[in-house]
Amino acid sequence: xxxxxxxxxxxxxxxxFRPALSRPERTRVFVVANQKGxxxxxxxxxxxxxxLAQLGQRVLVxxxxxxxxxSTALGVxxxxxxxxxxxxxxxxxxxxxxxxxxxxxxxxxxVPATIDLAGAEIELVSVVARESRLRxxxxxxxxxxxxxxxxxxxxxxxxxxxPSLGLLTLNALVAGDEMLIPIQAEYYALEGLGQxxxxxxxxxxxxxxxxxxxxxxxxxxxxxxRLAAGVAEEVREHFGERVLKTxxxxxxxxxxxxxxxxxxxxxxxxSPGALSYLEAAREIAIQGAAx
Numbered sequence: 449x450x451x452x453x454x455x456x457x458x459x460x461x462x463x464x465f466r467p468a469l470s471r472p473e474r475t476r477v478f479v480v481a482n483q484k485g486x487x488x489x490x491x492x493x494x495x496x497x498x499x500l501a502q503l504g505q506r507v508l509v510x511x512x513x514x515x516x517x518x519s520t521a522l523g524v525x526x527x528x529x530x531x532x533x534x535x536x537x538x539x540x541x542x543x544x545x546x547x548x549x550x551x552x553x554x555x556x557x558x559v560p561a562t563i564d565l566a567g568a569e570i571e572l573v574s575v576v577a578r579e580s581r582l583r584x585x586x587x588x589x590x591x592x593x594x595x596x597x598x599x600x601x602x603x604x605x606x607x608x609x610x611p612s613l614g615l616l617t618l619n620a621l622v623a624g625d626e627m628l629i630p631i632q633a634e635y636y637a638l639e640g641l642g643q644x645x646x647x648x649x650x651x652x653x654x655x656x657x658x659x660x661x662x663x664x665x666x667x668x669x670x671x672x673x674r675l676a677a678g679v680a681e682e683v684r685e686h687f688g689e690r691v692l693k694t695x696x697x698x699x700x701x702x703x704x705x706x707x708x709x710x711x712x713x714x715x716x717x718x719s720p721g722a723l724s725y726l727e728a729a730r731e732i733a734i735q736g737a738a739x
Contacts, residue, residue: 469503469733474594476736477586477605478663479624484640485611487632488667491702493608494521495722496628498713499729501556505603508547510586511561512620513610519560521706522550526560534564536585537619538571543589552714557602569615579655582607582619613647621651626662628732631683633669633676633695638686662690663732669695694727 480493490513497509511518511526512533519526525548526532535541536559543559550556572578586592591601606628607620621627627648631637645661652659664687670676684691696702699721705712712722 469505469730471505471603472733472736475592475597475602475605477592477607477623477625478628479607479609479620479626479659480628480630481609481617481620481644482629482631482641483611483613483617483644484636488630488696489611490517490521490608491706492628492630492665492667492696492725492728493606494518494706494711495702495713495725496729496732497522497556497604497606498550498553498711499726500604500733501550501553502713502726503729503733504555505733506555506591506601507604507606508557508559508589508592508602509550510543510559510582510605510607510620512565512582512607512616513561514563514566515610516561516563517706518608519558520709521711522556522558523552523709524548524550524558524560526562528562528564530560530562532560532562532565533582534562534568537565537568537581540581540585543585544591552710565616572615578615579618579622583623583656586623613644618647618651621648621659622656624656625658626660628663628665629661630665630667631679632667633679635675635679637679637683661687663735664691665728666691666695668698670698692728692731694724694731696724696728697721 480489482489497507501507509518510533516526531546535546536543547557547559550558586605591597607624609617609620666680666683697720701716701719702712702721705715708715712719716722
């Protein structure tokens with residue numbers, strides 16, 4: 449109850465009422481990916497981003513999914529014609545020109561995705577170094593980098609990928625330094641993960657040696673079932689310390705929030721889902737500081 453009340457105050461009145469977490473020495477660029485649909489990938493992206501911002505970090509979310517669900521949840525416009533990731537990828541528009549602040553959370557910016565992005569893979573086929581377009585855009589942002597980027601620099605960039613292993617996801621894997629993989633606590637949790645990890649190894653070998661699968665997040669966890677506990681245990685056996693101690697429970701409030709153009713962090717800050725994402729975000733930040 450006390451944690452729920454504290455987070456409700458934090459969400460409504462801002463980070464000035466809580467000591468902020470230490471900022472990383474340089475911008476941490478996360479790719480949030482899993483080609484299996486329905487695992488809570490976009491939900492985890494937007495809620496961890498909002499939680500990090502509430503914990504005093506400066507965060508940029510890059511929506512790389514043509515469906516634009518992350519843009520919806522963060523309350524930014526993403527109808528056709530709005531400056532978006534499509535403009536950055538295809539036309540080379542600087543990322544700072546297509547990013548806008550989220551109206552719901554201070555310290556959080558969003559590069560929205562529009563339906564135009566669906567055609568980007570075809571348009572990029574003949575482009576030289578097409579798999580590096582997003583990396584160039586992200587690392588070309590003046591607020592991405594180390595102390596040389598100034599006090600206003602972003603602490604985290606989170607890239608939300610489509611549920612596929614196409615050219616858009618490949619661009620994200622080349623752009624990122626770290627990877628966050630959400631895995632649902634259900635029977636087929638690890639199915640298809642081998643293909644994703646093979647792709648990651650291929651990218652590391654040929655395109656981005658820095659990429660590291662640093663974080664695994666168990667989502668849709670139902671503590672009442674033996675199955676969920678068994679899946680979580682299996683995931684921990686596979687990935688060890690990379691699995692966050694915090695699991696995200698199944699929650700109606702988490703599912704409802706995007707229909708109001710919000711994350712659960714502001715929609716219902718005292719709910720179990722919001723508190724779990726807050727703890728997960730804190731773990732990510734502390735792990736990064738430790739390494």
